[in-house]
Amino acid sequence: MTQTRLLIIDDDPDYVDGIKSILEKADYEVDVAYNPKDGFKALETGKYDLLLLDIMMGRGAEGVMVARKINKDPVLRETPVLIITGVREQIAFLFPGQPVHPRFLPTDELLEKPVDPNLLLEKVEALLKEAKAKKAE
Amino acid sequence: MKKFAYFPGCSLEKIALSYNTSSVETAKILGVELQELEDWNCCGATTYFHVDQLLAYTLVARNLAIAEKEGLDLVAPCSACYKNAYFTNKYIKEEPDLAEHINYALEEDDLQFNGNIDVHHIMDIFVNEVGMDEIKEKVTKPLEGLRVAPYYGCQIVRPRKNGEEIENPQFFEELVSAMGADPADFPERLRCCSASLIMTSRRAALDMVRVILQNAVDSEADVIATACPLCQVNLECYQPQVNDEFGTDYKMPVIYFTQLLGLALGMSKKKLGIGKELVSAAPIFGEF
Amino acid sequence: MAAKPTFSQEISNLLYASKGNPLKTCIQCGTCSGTCPVAEFMDQTPRRLIGMINANLKEDVLACNTYWFCASCYHCTARCPSKIDIAEVMYAVKRYSIWHKTYSEDLVGPTFSETFVRTIVNSGRSFEPVLAPTYMFSMGIKEVLQEAYMGTQMMLKGRMPVLPTKIKRLDNFKEMIRRIIPVGGGK
Ligand code: SF4
Numbered sequence: 119m120t121q122t123r124l125l126i127i128d129d130d131p132d133y134v135d136g137i138k139s140i141l142e143k144a145d146y147e148v149d150v151a152y153n154p155k156d157g158f159k160a161l162e163t164g165k166y167d168l169l170l171l172d173i174m175m176g177r178g179a180e181g182v183m184v185a186r187k188i189n190k191d192p193v194l195r196e197t198p199v200l201i202i203t204g205v206r207e208q209i210a211f212l213f214p215g216q217p218v219h220p221r222f223l224p225t226d227e228l229l230e231k232p233v234d235p236n237l238l239l240e241k242v243e244a245l246l247k248e249a250k251a252k253k254a255e
Numbered sequence: 256m257k258k259f260a261y262f263p264g265c266s267l268e269k270i271a272l273s274y275n276t277s278s279v280e281t282a283k284i285l286g287v288e289l290q291e292l293e294d295w296n297c298c299g300a301t302t303y304f305h306v307d308q309l310l311a312y313t314l315v316a317r318n319l320a321i322a323e324k325e326g327l328d329l330v331a332p333c334s335a336c337y338k339n340a341y342f343t344n345k346y347i348k349e350e351p352d353l354a355e356h357i358n359y360a361l362e363e364d365d366l367q368f369n370g371n372i373d374v375h376h377i378m379d380i381f382v383n384e385v386g387m388d389e390i391k392e393k394v395t396k397p398l399e400g401l402r403v404a405p406y407y408g409c410q411i412v413r414p415r416k417n418g419e420e421i422e423n424p425q426f427f428e429e430l431v432s433a434m435g436a437d438p439a440d441f442p443e444r445l446r447c448c449s450a451s452l453i454m455t456s457r458r459a460a461l462d463m464v465r466v467i468l469q470n471a472v473d474s475e476a477d478v479i480a481t482a483c484p485l486c487q488v489n490l491e492c493y494q495p496q497v498n499d500e501f502g503t504d505y506k507m508p509v510i511y512f513t514q515l516l517g518l519a520l521g522m523s524k525k526k527l528g529i530g531k532e533l534v535s536a537a538p539i540f541g542e543f
Numbered sequence: 544m545a546a547k548p549t550f551s552q553e554i555s556n557l558l559y560a561s562k563g564n565p566l567k568t569c570i571q572c573g574t575c576s577g578t579c580p581v582a583e584f585m586d587q588t589p590r591r592l593i594g595m596i597n598a599n600l601k602e603d604v605l606a607c608n609t610y611w612f613c614a615s616c617y618h619c620t621a622r623c624p625s626k627i628d629i630a631e632v633m634y635a636v637k638r639y640s641i642w643h644k645t646y647s648e649d650l651v652g653p654t655f656s657e658t659f660v661r662t663i664v665n666s667g668r669s670f671e672p673v674l675a676p677t678y679m680f681s682m683g684i685k686e687v688l689q690e691a692y693m694g695t696q697m698m699l700k701g702r703m704p705v706l707p708t709k710i711k712r713l714d715n716f717k718e719m720i721r722r723i724i725p726v727g728g729g730k
């Protein structure tokens with residue numbers, strides 16, 4: 119059986135190093151794109167089983183832009199997306215103490231940085247399973 | 256009558272009210288109607304871009320969309336607002352993904368922006384839409400003998416918008432001449448006024464103001480003319496601070512170009528808001 | 544797949560026009576520093592800052608005040624022979640510094656930016672106390688300035704008593720913002 123392939127789109131190299139190694143230890147094959155433009159291009163190759171997506175990148179919350187674009191594409195929208203974001207921290211001054219709402223992509227999951235490794239693996243596994251079940255239908 | 260959607264921006268609501276009224280009234284005399292944009296919002300000027308450009312584009316796009324709904328090009332009298340609006344318009348036109356995303360946000364206010372309008376600074380309306388010939392023709396009280404330092408500042412010329420001359424522009428001088436006044440040779444006319452630093456880096460800002468004031472004095476100007484509320488406030492209202500800090504004695508009036516234009520067109524000082532300055536312009540305007 | 548980006552690439556990733564804005568093409572000619580009206584007040588001149596970014600001196604770049612002292616006058620951008628948009632680079636570093644919370648607390652710049660943004664997000668209009676109309680024409684200049692300065696201090700502490708004007712369709716406006724920044728409230 120071929121290895122499960124994950125794509126990370128996140129602009130923070132140190133953070134990426136962390137979650138990448140967690141995921142690789144769990145035997146996933148992991149690719150990374152460090153800006154939204156390259157990230158979307160990589161995703162379009164169709165090689166990935168799951169996307170881990172950051173929010174604050176480039177000129178602002180470009181992760182939201184990417185997520186919406188994926189959702190509009192009939193093929194790409196089948197890819198499960200796990201949003202991992204520090205947005206609440208990063209712009210806490212705007213909406214202090216208020217929750218992140220992933221309304222822009224209602225079907226997917228969201229984790230806030232810093233992420234607990236076990237929780238990360240759990241969510242990834244659950245999303246992959248769900249996607250597989252959906253495919254089998 | 257030619258009509259534009261007029262975006263006064265936050266500073267023109269009160270602090271630069273005289274720029275507001277003098278712009279609208281002089282334009283009217285010259286056959287241009289400036290219709291205030293309905294329920295406009297703050298465009299964020301430059302401060303936004305520190306944090307979130309997508310947010311900044313969205314705020315500007317709301318104003319652009321309201322103007323487009325009216326079928327009118329947008330005019331801004333503030334140079335910072337103008338720069339913001341100009342580049343947001345350009346980027347949205349260039350990048351379909353950005354346009355799509357911003358339009359998704361605009362839906363919340365039942366708006367959409369299709370990139371069908373242009374953005375102008377108000378100076379551009381007088382210089383290019385009306386034109387010097389028309390202005391000269393309408394001038395009834397030429398400002399003879401008045402030496403005016405035309406202060407461009409940054410953002411009507413920089414960064415470059417449409418391939419215009421940015422190192423040695425002449426349109427402000429030409430406009431001053433058209434009013435019958437005498438444009439001073441004013442080398443620091445393109446130097447930044449430091450408005451964006453006045454609250455955050457006070458000493459640097461005051462020093463920058465000083466350089467410009469000194470240059471106006473050296474060029475024997477009676478008055479500095481500005482085309483931006485931020486420049487006007489910065490160059491005028493901080494003169495006492497500058498004097499305190501550097502032991503100088505500047506008393507240089509700083510007036511909106513539309514106020515001078517209005518005088519030349521025969522309008523009353525009161526109507527143009529002359530008399531609201533902190534550094535009085537009375538000594539030079541006595542004779543008009 | 545993509546190699547781990549250097550600091551200089553991280554900054555490029557933050558720029559809208561990163562393609563037309565190749566930091567690497569800087570020839571260290573110093574035109575930007577010679578043009579910059581604020582250079583003498585900066586820890587590092589614009590030329591040096593670009594050089595430091597290209598040398599991936601991340602800590603040194605983030606520690607200097609240069610990008611907070613940039614007045615966004617675009618004079619350097621207009622003159623750079625390598626067509627580097629230096630003013631935009633300054634913004635990118637500001638953004639980096641805010642997102643990573645690396646700025647020092649005694650700089651007024653970041654707090655002021657954040658306060659300013661918050662005011663607009665909540666009212667649709669801006670309200671810089673220095674431009675506060677209510678003060679300006681009813682007092683002497685000295686008091687105006689003292690008042691404005693004090694007002695800012697108050698505002699930075701969230702205690703500004705005078706409210707700015709609000710736009711009419713404020714609820715729509717706030718929902719619009721939440722479609723761009725997915726934090727807070729929501730229907
Ligand atoms: S002007 Fe341009 S090329 Fe010259 S030092 Fe500055 S950034 Fe480098």
Ligand code: SF4
Nearest residue numbers: 579613614616617619
């Ligand atoms: S944009 Fe900033 S760095 Fe460039 S010249 Fe102006 S103040 Fe200096």
